[in-house]
Each structure stands twice: as structure tokens, then as C-alpha cells.
Amino acid sequence: MKINGKPYRSIWREASGEVRIIDQRWLPHELRIVALSSREDYAVAIRDMWVRGAPLIGATAAYGVAGQMGRDPSDASLSETWEVLHETRPTAINLRWALDEMERVLRPLPAAERAAAATKRADEIADEDVEINRRIGAHGLALIREIAAKKPGKPVNILTHCNAGWPATVDWGTATSPIYHAVEAGIAVHVFVDETRPRNQGAQLTAWELNAAGISHDLIVDNAGGHLMQHGEVDLVIVGTDRTTAQGDVCNKIGTYLKALAAKANDVPFYVALPSPTIDWTVVDGVKEIPIEERSDREVTHVQGRDASGQIIQVQISPDGTGGRNPAFDVTPAALVTGLITERGICRADAAAMEAMFGDLKAAALSR
Numbered sequence: 001m002k003i004n005g006k007p008y009r010s011i012w013r014e015a016s017g018e019v020r021i022i023d024q025r026w027l028p029h030e031l032r033i034v035a036l037s038s039r040e041d042y043a044v045a046i047r048d049m050w051v052r053g054a055p056l057i058g059a060t061a062a063y064g065v066a067g068q069m070g071r072d073p074s075d076a077s078l079s080e081t082w083e084v085l086h087e088t089r090p091t092a093i094n095l096r097w098a099l100d101e102m103e104r105v106l107r108p109l110p111a112a113e114r115a116a117a118a119t120k121r122a123d124e125i126a127d128e129d130v131e132i133n134r135r136i137g138a139h140g141l142a143l144i145r146e147i148a149a150k151k152p153g154k155p156v157n158i159l160t161h162c163n164a165g166w167p168a169t170v171d172w173g174t175a176t177s178p179i180y181h182a183v184e185a186g187i188a189v190h191v192f193v194d195e196t197r198p199r200n201q202g203a204q205l206t207a208w209e210l211n212a213a214g215i216s217h218d219l220i221v222d223n224a225g226g227h228l229m230q231h232g233e234v235d236l237v238i239v240g241t242d243r244t245t246a247q248g249d250v251c252n253k254i255g256t257y258l259k260a261l262a263a264k265a266n267d268v269p270f271y272v273a274l275p276s277p278t279i280d281w282t283v284v285d286g287v288k289e290i291p292i293e294e295r296s297d298r299e300v301t302h303v304q305g306r307d308a309s310g311q312i313i314q315v316q317i318s319p320d321g322t323g324g325r326n327p328a329f330d331v332t333p334a335a336l337v338t339g340l341i342t343e344r345g346i347c348r349a350d351a352a353a354m355e356a357m358f359g360d361l362k363a364a365a366l367s368r
């Protein structure tokens, strides 16, 4: 997607081979681009959320493995790199998917061939993510088009949570891809952007990218969605996912579950944009089985923003001595999900429909 007219991906390899990312901690106020080199660079970038969003975490880990293979392509190094990168963030399954994919390609090769093969596979994973998200957009466009046809002359109002936009992927985004496609197709849309406390990925990233693309949007506090739905102001909810189970339970940024409950109560369609690498075929019951990342309570007691002098600062919003709990994700049971927008089409959120659409991927994943 474009920033000031210039196309960017969220991670890319320069002609020199150097891998660069947008360091998302400073958006929307500063666009900082940094190079990642050592394995520790990659681990820190994922753990401390310089990059974030399930698909981008996966692509970054793949480049991390490739970088390490250039330095030490031994079996021990491959195993250790899998472990070091895997422990950076526990919930987004794309991390394990990408590491397993690198391992599958690299392990059978002689060490001398691993560096080149790893770079090639990391590039492919990045390119495949872009294509998957483009297709999600094309399928989601059909949904938006249907709603638009029922309200001629009025915009389709879409609510989204967190940032499942292009900064969360290599490009296009998942939840935002149908929105970009709709705008390209000349359909009027308006996006309600949940701020998404505690880290405010909605306020900082989704608002930033929609603003850059000139798409009509309003930032709303996390508590406003139910009210807007009750008053008929939301036509459609589209969110992303960090891990979706074999029966269609959706793990996503904390607060997604509450939006799904409000959508159900108000008959608002609730769709999840789901790239297939985000399906965890080994897990069925999402509430019981998905590990939920607990992050520092400082993210709850403090907020980051820009002060009047232009400095990016953090301020404390709670009393000294008040601690916090900070579960970073929640699980929306499949029964609350109207459908999954995947690269292969729109799928019911249940085991049979997912098997019918992705049986080949399920078999491959379970045979590993």
C-alpha cells in the first residue's frame, strides 16, 4: 500500500539482501524504517512488536531463519532458531506455521544449500501472503457489494477491531483488503475503527492506513461499538484473526469477543478475514486450547501518544500502586461468527465446511 504516494510493504528485502521493516511502534507519528540482521534482532522485533499482526509475524520469522542460515546453516542452528523465534509470541499461529514451513524445506537439504533455499522460501512466504490477502479482498468485496445494493446512495458502514490492515500483513491486510477492494470498485464505505486498548492498534495503525488511503473513517472508543450496532449504524463487522481452530473458533485481539456478542444481539453480520496459514488444525476448542498471551500491565496503566511539542511520550493514566491484567487476545466461539472470508472463498465457521474447503491443507498439516 502507499505512504505519501510511494508503495510499501511492511517487510521487504533490498537488492543488497538487507531485510527492512517499518518499525510500527512509532506510527502514526513517525515512519521509521529499520534493518533486521541478527537472530536477536528478529526475536526482539517480534517480541516487542516492532512488527505485529499474525501474517507479518510469520513472514518476519521466515526471514529471521533465512538470515541465520546465511551465518550458520547447521542442523543445530536451524533447531535453535526455530526455538528462539517460536518463543517470542505465543498466540498467533502464523509464527509456528512459518517456522515449520522453513524447517520442512530446509531440514532435508545439505547445509551448504540452506541459505539460498531459505531466502527463496522466505520471499515466497511474503509473496504468498500478499496474494492470499488480495484474494480475501476479492471475496470480501462480494459481501460489501451485496450490502451496498440494498442501500443505494448510502455508504456501507463497516466496523473493525485492532489492526488487521496492511501493516499486520505483508500487504493489503486481511480485514482491510475487502475495504480497499470495495473502494477500488467505486463502492462508498465508511469504517468505524475501534481504538483497541491497550496498545491502540486501531487508533495508531488502522486509522493511519485508512487516512493514508483517503478512506472515510471514524475512530471510536472500544465501548462504542455496541451502541452503534443497536442504532443500525453498522452494516458489517470484519475482523482479523491470530488463530482459528478446526471448528471455526476465532482467536483475535482482546475485545473481539465483545464485538461478536454485540453483533449477534443486533443481527449485524460478523465476518472474520482468515488466511489459511492462520488455521490451527491441531486445535478444536479455541477457548480451552489456545494459549493467550499475557503482556505487561504497563500497557494498561500507561498510554503512548504525541505531546504538543511533537515528542512521542508515554503517560500514566492510573494511580501509583494500581496493577493491571493484560490478556492480549480472546476467543470468539464459532457460533458467533457469520462466516470466514478466506482466500478460497467464504466459508461457514464450522468443522465440516472448513474441512470441505481446506481438506488438503488439513491433511498436510496433520501429517507433519
Ligand SMILES: CSC[C@@H](O)[C@@H](O)C(=O)COP(=O)(O)O
Residues within 6 Å of the ligand: 052, 053, 054, 055, 092, 161, 162, 163, 164, 165, 168, 169, 173, 174, 175, 201, 239, 240, 241, 242, 252, 253, 254, 328
Ligand atoms: C491480519 S492481522 C490479524 C490479527 O493478527 C490482528 O487482528 C491482531 O490481533 C494483531 O495483534 P497484535 O498484538 O497487534 O499482533
